[in-house]
Amino acid sequence: MAPPKVKKPKNGTPPPIDKLIIPAIGIGLALLAYQFIKGMTADLVRVNVHDELELRDVLFGEGDSGRSYAVLCQDEASTAPISSVFSDAFKEGSSRAHFRLLDCQYVLPASGKSIADRFKLDTSVRPTVFVSGKGVEAPTQIPAKHLKTGAMLVKALKMKLEPHAAKIETTQDLKVKCLNQPICGLLLKGSKKAPAYLKDAMSKLLEEFPKVTFASIDSSVLYVKNLEEYLPELQGEEPRFVVLEKLSGSLDKDGKRLITSYATLDENTSVSYGTMSNLVASVVRRTKATEKIPSLPSVKTRTKKLVEEERQKRQRRKEQQTRQKEKASNAGTSSTENDGTREGRRAERDRRREEHRRKNNVKEKTPEELAEMERQRRKRMEDEASKWNVAPDDAPDAGMPFEEEDEYEVVYEDEHEDHGEDDEVIDLD
Known part of the structure; x- marks a missing residue:
């Protein structure tokens, strides 16, 4: 029996080049994106939650580094890509903050609470970013309105971490x-x-x-x-x-x-x-x-x-300063006698005042002493006023303060003439 005939393959034509270019470009871009994300993730340091010193430095700024931190909450086992807002802010590089990744669901041994619960971080806001470290009393979450772009996040970090007027x-x-x-x-x-x-x-x-x-x-x-x-x-x-x-x-x-x-x-x-x-x-x-x-x-x-x-006001102050300078410059040559002018009368008053103070050893009152004198004066006025004011207990009872008018017997002068009497008699009994 003759063996079966084997069909020889036909010589096929290769596919056109233009159909291979687009898939090749797509594969190349995918590889580049993978390498970029991989390298970017490698540059972002993850906080070791089991290292207490590092954790306290990031959360409370207790270390010797003196750094301020911008921290993105992301689980260690998460396969989700890094937030583009956080990565763009990290690449921008103008903020003084050091960017870190942290597992905010890690339970702190001392309090028994997770980091998110301990510092009241709302993990429903994505991405969940907070600032901490030097210059920050406690980890503070960045509001969602500042997380739309990397530039907005950088601006928010500068406002919170950098001193400004x-x-x-x-x-x-x-x-x-x-x-x-x-x-x-x-x-x-x-x-x-x-x-x-x-x-x-x-x-x-x-x-x-x-x-x-x-x-x-x-x-x-x-x-x-x-x-x-x-x-x-x-x-x-x-x-x-x-x-x-x-x-x-x-x-x-x-x-x-x-x-x-x-x-x-x-x-x-x-x-x-x-x-x-x-x-x-x-x-x-x-x-x-x-x-x-x-x-x-x-x-x-x-x-x-x-x-x-x-x-x-500025003009009056300048004029006053000018007068004081002229007075100081003429102090050694000018006379203190009263020549009838305004300056002469003032100089005479000043001379007599100084002479009186020297003879009687009078010292100028301080503002505190003047205030105390005013307080004592007001107190004396209140004491004197209280002597003349009628207290509520000393006031008469309500009603007519005088007796009825018909209880008075008044005899007028014309009535005396009728009865032949000489004097006016008023009986108040």
């Missing part, structure tokens, strides 16, 4: 954020948007003086009453800078009145990082004396009326 818009802002602080550097911007050199200068000042509070206010639309009269007049969009130092008091309900002082740049000195840094340093080191502000500054809307009042 406080924004002043109301009197309450000024009191809480600046006046109630030991030392505050206040930048009065000449426009809504500060130029780049001012932003860089404030950033350097925040780094150079971490214990000093810095704030800014848009003085083109807002007016700081009881403060701007001591500063150079606003010219165009030129910024101004002043350092405020708290002397005494606080904002507490039972506390004393808040009293502050100021130190400003010399006249015709431009605002720059160097001049601002020197001014702040001189106040911090007590090499420049600050001047007390009589009334606490407040924030108002800038109007022409307020600007005119400020100009008048």
Whole structure:
């Protein structure tokens, strides 16, 4: 029997090249994406929850690293990819935060609670990101509104972790954020948007003086009453800078009145990082004396009326300073005799006052002594007034204070004439 015939395969034509290009490109892109995600995950460090020192450093900032952290909650066994928002913020690299991965469902041995429950992290918000470490009292979750893009997350991290100047818009802002602080550097911007050199200068000042509070206010639309009269007049969009130092008091309900002082740049000195840094340093080191502000500054809307009042106050202060300089310069040559002029009469009064104080050893009363004298005077007035006032217990009973009119017998003069009597008789019995 003859063997079966084997069919020879026909010579097939290869597929067109254009049909192989698209699958090849897809495979190549998939391999690149895999390698990219693999490398990116390798760069992101996962916190070892079994290392207590590392865990406490990340959560409480108790280590010696002095770092701030941005932590993404992701289970160790999870196969889900890293959040693109978190990875984009990590790749952006401008934030000072160190990015970490952490299993937030890990149960802490000390409390018996998971990390998410211990710090009240809402894991339903995806991605679940929180900040911790240096400068943060406790792990704080980033709200969902800041987790839409990597750039928004970076901005939120900078606001929470990096020092920045406080924004002043109301009197309450000024009191809480600046006046109630030991030392505050206040930048009065000449426009809504500060130029780049001012932003860089404030950033350097925040780094150079971490214990000093810095704030800014848009003085083109807002007016700081009881403060701007001591500063150079606003010219165009030129910024101004002043350092405020708290002397005494606080904002507490039972506390004393808040009293502050100021130190400003010399006249015709431009605002720059160097001049601002020197001014702040001189106040911090007590090499420049600050001047007390009589009334606490407040924030108002800038109007022409307020600007005119400020100009008048500044002019009166300049005139007063000029008179004082002239008086000091002429003190050695001018006579104290009363020549009939206003200055002569004032000089005579001052001379007699000084002579009286020297002879009788009179010391000028301090504000505290004057306040005590006023209190004693008011007390004496109240004591004297109480002697003349009728107390409720001493008042007569309700009703008519006098007897009925018909109980009085009145005899008029014409009745005496009728009866031949000479005197008028009034019987009050």
